[in-house]
Amino acid sequence: MSLLNVVKTSPIACKLSYEEDSNGAVFLRPRYELSEDQNAYYVDVDLPGVGKKDLGVTLHDGLLELIGERSWTPPKGWKAVNGDHESYSYRLRLMVGDRVEEGSISADSSNGVLRLTLPKEEGKKLRKIEIR
Amino acid sequence: MRYVSPFSSKYGITPFSGSSFSNFEKELGKVLGSLPSLFDVGGYRISDSGSRFARPSWYEHDDAYVARIEVPGVEPKEVSIEVCDNMVWLSAERKSKSKEGESSMSYSQLFSIPDGVDDAMARAEFEDGVLSITFPRAEGLKPRKIEVK
Numbered sequence: 001m002s003l004l005n006v007v008k009t010s011p012i013a014c015k016l017s018y019e020e021d022s023n024g025a026v027f028l029r030p031r032y033e034l035s036e037d038q039n040a041y042y043v044d045v046d047l048p049g050v051g052k053k054d055l056g057v058t059l060h061d062g063l064l065e066l067i068g069e070r071s072w073t074p075p076k077g078w079k080a081v082n083g084d085h086e087s088y089s090y091r092l093r094l095m096v097g098d099r100v101e102e103g104s105i106s107a108d109s110s111n112g113v114l115r116l117t118l119p120k121e122e123g124k125k126l127r128k129i130e131i132r
Numbered sequence: 133m134r135y136v137s138p139f140s141s142k143y144g145i146t147p148f149s150g151s152s153f154s155n156f157e158k159e160l161g162k163v164l165g166s167l168p169s170l171f172d173v174g175g176y177r178i179s180d181s182g183s184r185f186a187r188p189s190w191y192e193h194d195d196a197y198v199a200r201i202e203v204p205g206v207e208p209k210e211v212s213i214e215v216c217d218n219m220v221w222l223s224a225e226r227k228s229k230s231k232e233g234e235s236s237m238s239y240s241q242l243f244s245i246p247d248g249v250d251d252a253m254a255r256a257e258f259e260d261g262v263l264s265i266t267f268p269r270a271e272g273l274k275p276r277k278i279e280v281k
Contacts, residue, residue: 044205044228046204046205046261047204047260047261048202048203048204048260048261048262049202049260049261049262050260050261051259051260072262074191075193077193077194078191078192078193078198079191079192079193080189080190080191081190081191081192081197082189082190086189086200086262111204111205111206111207111208111260111261112202112203112204112205112260112261112262113204113205113261
């Protein structure tokens, strides 16, 4: 999904889904929400069970990639009753357009939600045009 | 609570009718709490009223049953867990800041807990958006090994 296509000002929410890449590895694409204000774009990504140390965010060539490892295994002696194993990787890929100032992208994680802040480039912010 | 089910209100039955949980409602709670993907497609179900289901995953061991529920974005103090008559009502508010100010959305789930637990001793832990509730088994009902002589 390209951030350049964000023209709605209300948040856009995307559901959880499975993705398989060319090497056959399966990732879970997490639920996320896009929103923006005049200074920046914000991406709120739901990553339950993933702590700060299990997260990796990289930006390369306009592609923002986020990988979160969720690896909770039940302690010895526990039996799963309605079998939902919690050991997989979340991966989210977003195309970052040239409106974003790449050097100042920041990420904040708390309570299983990662917030990415993508500041808009100064020169590309909304400018008021005076009417004389 | 929204779901697709044969038990619609025109039959005069809703999960909250009457002042106590009857056997019927226990069954309904079991269905909602443990059936995979009947009511949501691959993850959270997003409804217009801004509330979301949070299905528990159950584990058991000799001393207790444990339910793990995903509630990302919630502060531990915003989680409310009420236990009544073998049913658990979980609700948690998720606040988010945006340009327009604070908005909030809530997770809400009613589920039943297995028989034979001492619900006065239940405890909950929260880490990275996952809530883990432990229901210790009542003393006399723990599995006992019987020796064969």
